[in-house]
Every structure is written in structure tokens, then in C-alpha cells.
Amino acid sequence: MHLQPDHHHPINQAFISFISQQALQADSVYILGDLFETWVGDDLSIPLYHTEINALKKLTDSGTKLYIGYGNRDFLMRQAFWQASGAEFIEDETLAQIQGVDCLLLHGDSLCTDDKDYQRMRDWFRKPWVQWLFLHLPKKTRLNIAQKLRQQSGKQAQHKQADIMDVSNQAIEDLCARHPQVVHIIHGHTHRPAHHCFMLNGMQKQRWVLGDWRPETQIIKIINQHISLIKLD
Numbered sequence: 001m002h003l004q005p006d007h008h009h010p011i012n013q014a015f016i017s018f019i020s021q022q023a024l025q026a027d028s029v030y031i032l033g034d035l036f037e038t039w040v041g042d043d044l045s046i047p048l049y050h051t052e053i054n055a056l057k058k059l060t061d062s063g064t065k066l067y068i069g070y071g072n073r074d075f076l077m078r079q080a081f082w083q084a085s086g087a088e089f090i091e092d093e094t095l096a097q098i099q100g101v102d103c104l105l106l107h108g109d110s111l112c113t114d115d116k117d118y119q120r121m122r123d124w125f126r127k128p129w130v131q132w133l134f135l136h137l138p139k140k141t142r143l144n145i146a147q148k149l150r151q152q153s154g155k156q157a158q159h160k161q162a163d164i165m166d167v168s169n170q171a172i173e174d175l176c177a178r179h180p181q182v183v184h185i186i187h188g189h190t191h192r193p194a195h196h197c198f199m200l201n202g203m204q205k206q207r208w209v210l211g212d213w214r215p216e217t218q219i220i221k222i223i224n225q226h227i228s229l230i231k232l233d
């Protein structure tokens with residue numbers, strides 16, 4: 001969703017409205033990464049997103065379970081965030097049975113293997129010592145680095161071919177080989193909301209892609225063994 005550090009932003013408003021209304025009716029809510037535009041450490045980012053985090057806390061206090069995974073922009077949430085939001089961390093490639101539907105949940109960036117530059121950068125940022133080092137830099141330096149990275153990724157996205165930034169078939173096949181039983185794969189990241197059905201080794205698979213709520217606010221709803229990609233009012 002790439003929430004902005006401004007709670008008046010239309011995306012933030014839509015998110016807060018969803019979390020404080022429809023989400024209350026759910027047993028559980030799963031957010032599969034890149035909820036925030038950037039996360040440069042709990043100390044800096046919690047105050048920037050306090051309105052949204054308070055909404056999450058109200059939701060979890062009401063009894064709805066909330067699970068959040070890391071994206072490629074927000075992977076530095078630590079203890080203070082989990083405490084403030086009441087959310088529980090889920091790993092990339094988590095298997096979950098939701099309302100009788102077995103799902104494989106992931107952010108989706110790991111599937112964009114045709115984009116070699118991106119994958120190299122991803123490997124680098126996933127190293128624990130790099131993250132540790134970053135989180136121990138002065139506040140101003142962290143904000144500057146985050147801003148530079150955002151500008152860079154925006155520039156690169158303009159020059160890259162669109163299909164390079166989509167998931168690769170090989171990566172989907174490898175993912176299915178790691179989780180042979182799974183039928184429903186749910187991810188985001190590519191900003192191409194869709195429902196893909198395909199056959200792999202004689203088995204029917206379904207890949208559900210979440211969008212970024214620009215312009216349509218879509219969610220995946222799972223109830224009574226039925227899964228669907230729906231548009232919110």
C-alpha cells in the first residue's frame with residue numbers, strides 16, 4: 001500500500017477507514033509487505049505513522065488477529081513496532097490455512113528474478129549486519145539514504161522494461177517446487193492486481209496478486225473455503 005508519512009494522504013485515509021471498519025469483522029488480517037513507503041527504524045518511523053499504527057492497535061485490541069510481513073521498503077520494523085501495533089510478524093513464504101483455504105503468502109519481490117540489479121540489491125539489504133549497521137546510523141543519515149534509494153528506484157523503474165519487473169515463470173515454478181501441495185499463492189509487489197489460473201505438472205494452481213490501492217482499493221477476502229479478489233466501496 002505504500003502508506004505515506006502524512007495521514008491526510010488519500011491512500012492513508014482509505015487504509016485507516018478499512019482498518020477501523022471492514023477489518024473489524026474479520027477473524028484475521030494479513031498484510032503482505034510494503035505497508036509503509038519506507039521504514040528507517042522504529043525510533044523514526046513510529047512517530048511518522050502513529051495515526052495508522054494506532055488504528056492497527058485498535059483493531060488488534062478488538063480481537064482481530066493481525067499478521068504483517070516485510071516488503072522491500074519496510075523490512076526494518078522491530079520490537080517497538082510489533083508492540084505498538086499488536087501485529088505478529090510473518091516470514092516470506094508462509095503457509096497458512098485461512099477459513100479452510102491453504103494459502104502460500106509472500107511479498108512477491110523474490111519472484112522478480114529477471115531483474116538482476118534488483119535481486120543483487122535485495123540480497124545486500126537482507127544481510128543482518130547491513131541492517132544492524134543501518135539502524136545504528138544517525139537519524140539524519142538514515143533519512144538521507146532512504147530518500148536517495150527511493151529516488152534511485154523511481155528512476156530505474158522508468159527505464160526498465162515492464163516485464164523485467166514482473167514475476168518470472170521460472171521463479172513461480174521454483175516456488176511451487178518448494179511448496180508442491182499449495183494451490184493458492186498470494187502476493188503483491190508488482191502492482192498488477194490479478195487472478196491467474198494455470199496448470200503445473202498436472203496440478204491446477206492459482207496466483208492471486210494484490211494491488212497498491214491506486215486507484216482501486218482491492219483486497220483478497222477468504223470466507224467459508226471461498227477466496228476472491230474484491231473491490232472495497
Ligand SMILES: [Mn+2]
Nearest residue numbers: 034071072189
Ligand atoms: Mn514491494
